[in-house]
Each structure stands twice: as structure tokens, then as C-alpha cells.
Amino acid sequence: MPTPNPAAFAFLAARQSQPAKLFSGPVPSRAELEPILAAALRVPDHGKLEPWRLIVLTRPDMERLAAMAEARALELRGDAEKIEKGRGQFDRGGLAVVVISAPQDVPKIPLAEQKLSAGAVCISLLNAATAAGWGANWLTGWTSHDAEFCARAFGCKGAEAVAGIVHIGTPGPAAPERPRPDLARVVQWGLA
């Protein structure tokens, strides 16, 4: 017989992100964040490669990144919207964790599986931060997709890429529930 954990199940059944743009202070201290990160890193990882690394950003880092995003947008001849979107990923935030997919050249473990493990870190971090009482939001944006920006900002090399930037803070008013997937549409019971 299974041994249910109703509290954990209820948490997972109702979990949702909170919008980072409504976050305020305080943000978690290092002592508060460390157990959240330790919980977040308990993810499936085929081959035990640990194919990810994390960078914790605090307010001064975010201010630097907002300026770097603006400079990069200008370099790319981006318009005002691109500048605003690039800056907006950082210039309102108080704390965020950059989850970097850092795959290794191990032929036995496909690249896709290593990237999936980095995605698992993102959702696990979202859940751990939420369970600890914080608001959390997994964001990316063009800066995360721009290899040159990621190299300059986060030291990404080779196949490394940003899997997500998980913003963590004191949540604002609870986000309204959004429509959730219809099981009947996405789940097939048994082979056709």
C-alpha cells in the first residue's frame, strides 16, 4: 500500500508561480536560501554528471545586468522595446538564481537528458522556494537566449546555456489561477 503525504500532494496539486514584477522585499538571506538550493538540487540526473551550475544574483548584480542588457541591445541595434525588455529582466528584481545548463561531453548520456536535468532544477527551485513561503517565477527573455550576453554576464562557455532565471521574493497579491491542462487532451491511456 502507498504511504500518502497529503500535505505534499496538496502543495503540488495547487502550486503556481507568482509574477516577479509584483515581488517586493524582503528577499531570502543566504542562510534562508541555502536549504532551498540544497532541496532544489535533489533532481534526477542521469549518470550523476551534475550538468548544471547556479549563480545567485542580488540587487547590485541585477543593476549591473540591467545595464549590460541595455548595452547589448544597443550593440544589436535593438529598438526601445528590446532595451526595455532586456533591462526589465533584471532592473526590478531583488534576488534571482540563474540556472545554467552545463552539459558534459559524455556520449552515454544524451545532451537532451542533461538539459532536462537543468529544467528539473528550475521547477524544483520554484517549488522549494514556494514551499518555503516565497514567491518564485521562472523567467528567461532574449538576454537568456543571446549566447554572447550569457558569455559576458554569466561566463557561459561551449554548450552552456541559461535554462532559467528563477526570481524569488516576497509575493504580491496572489496571482489568479490560470487554465490548467485538460487531462483528456494530453493523456493517452494505453497504446493506440
Ligand SMILES: Cc1cc2nc3c(=O)[nH]c(=O)nc-3n(C[C@H](O)[C@H](O)[C@H](O)COP(=O)(O)O)c2cc1C
Ligand atoms: C523556460 C521558461 C521560460 C519562461 N520565460 C518567461 C519569460 O521570460 N517571461 C514570462 O512572462 N514568462 C516566462 N515563463 C512563464 C512563467 O514561468 C510563468 O509565470 C509560468 O508559466 C506560470 O506557470 P505556473 O503557475 O504553473 O508555475 C517561462 C517559463 C519557462 C518554463
